[in-house]
Amino acid sequence: MKSCIIIPAHNEATFINEVILSYINQTVKPSKVIIVDDNSTDSTYRIAKECAKNFSWLEIIRIESSKNHLPGEKIVTAFNFGLNNIDMDDFDFIGKFDADILLPNNYFENISTVFLKQDKVGIAGGNLYIKEGENWIFENISSKKKVRGPIKLYRKECFNDIGGLKKSIGWDTVDELLAQYHGWQVCTDESLHVKHLKPTGANYSKNSKHKQGEAFYKMRYGFWLTLIASGKLAYHKKSFSFFINCINGFFKAKNDKLPFIVSAEEGVFIRNLRWKGIKQKLF
Numbered sequence: 001m002k003s004c005i006i007i008p009a010h011n012e013a014t015f016i017n018e019v020i021l022s023y024i025n026q027t028v029k030p031s032k033v034i035i036v037d038d039n040s041t042d043s044t045y046r047i048a049k050e051c052a053k054n055f056s057w058l059e060i061i062r063i064e065s066s067k068n069h070l071p072g073e074k075i076v077t078a079f080n081f082g083l084n085n086i087d088m089d090d091f092d093f094i095g096k097f098d099a100d101i102l103l104p105n106n107y108f109e110n111i112s113t114v115f116l117k118q119d120k121v122g123i124a125g126g127n128l129y130i131k132e133g134e135n136w137i138f139e140n141i142s143s144k145k146k147v148r149g150p151i152k153l154y155r156k157e158c159f160n161d162i163g164g165l166k167k168s169i170g171w172d173t174v175d176e177l178l179a180q181y182h183g184w185q186v187c188t189d190e191s192l193h194v195k196h197l198k199p200t201g202a203n204y205s206k207n208s209k210h211k212q213g214e215a216f217y218k219m220r221y222g223f224w225l226t227l228i229a230s231g232k233l234a235y236h237k238k239s240f241s242f243f244i245n246c247i248n249g250f251f252k253a254k255n256d257k258l259p260f261i262v263s264a265e266e267g268v269f270i271r272n273l274r275w276k277g278i279k280q281k282l283f
Contacts, residue, residue, distance in 0.1 A: 001112045003153070004032040004091045008078035009099035013042040015197050020051045020058070022102045028109040029057065031091065035099065037062045038078040044099075061085060072169035072211070075149075079165060094159050098150035101128070102195040110189050111153055122158025122184025123176055125151040126192025130199050141200060141236045144190050148172065151194055158184045166261045169208075170215025174261055177219070177270045212242075213249025218260050220267030225274050226250045 005023075009016060016035075023033055035052075037045040037060065045062055052058040063081050065074060079096050088094075093115065107126060114124045125147035129136040142148065149172030162178040165171045176186045212233065216226040226246070234243035262270060 001028075001093060001116065002091045003030045003093035003095060003108070004034065004086055005030045005095035005097050005153075006079050006082035007033065007035045007097050007099050008038055008075045008082070009035050009040065009044055009048070010038045010074070010078075011040045011042045011044060012099040013040070013044045013047055015100050016044050016047050017051060018102060019099055020048065022105075023058070024055065025105050026103065026108050027106050028112055030095070030108060032057050032059065032086070034059045034061065034082040034085065036078045036082040038074065039064045059085075072171050072215070073167050076165045076167045076171055080167075083164075088156065092156055093153055094156055095151075095153040096149070096165065097152070098196075100197040101150050102197065103151075104192055104194065107192055107194070110192055114187050114189055115153075115155060118185065118187065120183070120185050121187045122155045122161075122179045122182075123147050124153055124187045124189070126189050126194045128196040129193050130196050136193065136195060139196055139200065141233060145186070145188055146176065147186055147188055148200075150196060155184070158182070168215060168218055168261050169211040170219055170261070173215070174219050174270075177273065178262065178266060180273060181266055181269045209245040210249030210252055213246035213251075214253040214258065216246070217250045217253035218258060218262075219270060220260055220262055220264070221274070222271060223250070225271060228278065229274075 012019070023029065035048050037048065045060065048060045052060050061082065063078060065077050083094070111124050115121055127144050128139045128148050128150060130139045138144065152172060152175070158179050161182040161184070162175055166174055179186060213226065213230065216229055221229065230243050230246035233246070234240060260267065
């Protein structure tokens with residue numbers, strides 16, 4: 001299983017050494033790991049570069065993009081920069097991982113088994129856990145059946161079918177929906193507890209408050225699905241203002257006539273799939 005993991009990183013000096021160690025300690029290592037330092041103003045690049053000296057499979061590159069931490073666009077831009085620095089023909093699997101996660105030592109060994117045993121699995125991963133007091137608890141802003149954005153591993157054929165990653169918030173939801181549209185399965189190994197050192201959204205700026213609603217619009221959810229999805233997220237985040245911002249973001253995107261990130265046909269599939277999932281939970 002030849003895999004390349006690309007890790008966008010921005011101001012992760014506090015964690016980057018420990019994160020790299022979690023790759024070094026893997027029982028089955030990726031073929032290549034590329035850390036893309038994206039305009040860091042701390043010592044992220046220096047620390048990562050020092051770590052990479054002793055490992056030929058670890059590469060560190062640097063880019064300068066926007067200083068604003070806008071969800072979706074910034075991280076996918078950095079990922080794509082790393083992707084453009086490899087020959088896709090050299091790899092069977094492509095990963096987009098974050099620079100603030102600690103992988104259990106058997107992570108890639110277990111995920112390799114998932115892919116090799118099931119040839120229709122296009123996306124696979126573990127589950128994210130955040131620290132609460134002295135305990136690590138499941139980060140429950142989504143289902144344990146969803147592969148979260150910080151730990152995405154794609155079979156190359158699936159990655160190509162979905163057209164790579166969308167440069168928009170919602171990229172890590174629409175990728176799984178499009179994978180299913182193309183006949184691929186999404187699989188999680190719930191025994192793999194990945195430590196997420198910073199809760200999702202910790203670095204988002206105030207300018208990002210409408211982005212989630214914008215994502216629902218761009219994925220062609222329509223109003224009622226957006227209402228339900230926004231309410232669910234707001235409940236998990238325990239934030240009514242998040243719900244209001246989602247709805248406002250949806251209507252703002254609609255009024256601005258922002259471009260969709262899926263076709264009309266894909267949108268129909270996505271809505272049907274979402275409604276099917278809601279009905280199964282209700283009945």
